[in-house]
Amino acid sequence: MLLDSGEVSDLAGVPPTATHLALAGLGFTQDGPAADRREALHHRLHTLGIDPTPRRISGLRVVLTDRCNMACTYCFVDTNSGKPDMTEQELAAGLEFLFEQNAGQEEVSIQWFGGEPTIRFDLMQYGDELADTLAARYGVARVRRTVVTNGARLTDEALDHFVRREYGVGISIDGPPGINSANRLLLGGQPADDRIRRNVRRLVEAKGLHVGCNLTPTASNIGRLAESVQWIIDDLGLKFIYVNTPIPTGGEWRVNGADLARELYEARLTALGKGGMLFSVLDRAFQALDTRRPMLFDHMQGDLSLNAALLPGDRVSVCDINFTEPSFLHTLDELRSDRSLLTRATKKVAPLPECGDCPALAICGGPSRNEQALIGGSTPDPQMCAFYTSTVAIAVWDNTGVQ
Secondary structure (H helix, E strand, O other): OOOOHHHHHHHOOOOOOHHHHHHHHOOOOOOOOOOOHHHHHHHHHHHHOOOOOOOOEEEEEEEOOOOOOEOOOOOOOOOOOOOOOOOHHHHHHHHHHHHHHOOOOOEEEEEEEOOOHHHHHHHHHHHHHHHHHHHHHHOOOEEEEEEEEOOOOOOHHHHHHHHHOOOEEEEEOOOOHHHHOOOOOEOOOOOOHHHHHHHHHHHHHOOOOEEEEEEOOOOOOOOOHHHHHHHHHHOOOOOEEEEOOOOOOOOOOOOOHHHHHHHHHHHHHHHHHOOOEEEOOHHHHHHHHHHOOOOOOOOEOOOOOEEEEEEOOOEEEOOOOOOOOHHHEEOHHHHHHOHHHHHHHOOOOOOOHHHHHOOOOOOOOOOOHHHHHHHOOOOOOHHHHHHHHHHHHHHHHHOOOOO
């Protein structure tokens, strides 16, 4: 629990002051038995009106193909499986659903994904044209388009299309060549770093594009994360860096949680010092402390909507980073008829008694449904716990507020 100077002064007043009442609501009382912290958190969520139930799907991660020109060792997608790509009919049905569910809204988001989505650039073109038609039909004011790519493949036609549509382009890079090529090689086993660097330069020099980096923490860049961020900003010219939270695809975290928290903090300072911005789960801790609001439900957008994954075969996953877990997979008609299916990926807050003793309770809240599915149980990975507790300690110590 962190109190600012005003709250400390208020606490010295004659009770009950606003701070006394707020602390009592969180289970901190001068007399009587200590409140159960898990129950106190649920009460706090209810008091603040924080509802974990998604209202609708407002964005689709469109998985066009699982084909990829690279073989990254940690990818959560089962690539090059030989399964069919998405068809135009499946894409059209998914986009119709998205706009239908968001009639009259300000914005929907479409993210092209794979595999390597640019392998099916023809589907991206078709989908973008259709999205404009559907936006006009359903009264959606704006379509936000992004693509996640490894950067090894970029035709002039694709670049022109991205510029014309004002795309956001996320390049998956983990650091300088010696780090990036440790886990990210072409199918033939060769590094692609020179090719990626040339294509990133073309993207950065283009007018009207928003280009950033998706960085995944691995055993190769832990210990060198700040160095990697410096290289991405100085050598590639990418000022916006998003650090992925580890996904236990092999049943466990593959990085040390406490080390990752410290590395993220140092990398964050490096980015800020160079005029860049680095976003990670660390920001959740800063935001929670700054706003005094729990930050548990990272599967939802700020307007309580959900990003889902549209998959080949007329399926939708309500968890956009897991395309195989049966409890997440539904048809469009099922989602239309039963809105409660959107909650299948909703986190069960503090599922274990031990969560009540965790200082990161209001920021982590326990393992997500996806983590439970991948680990094979409700007990969180010890490295995940170490990461969140270290993150909270760093945020309290730093006390600089939101980036």
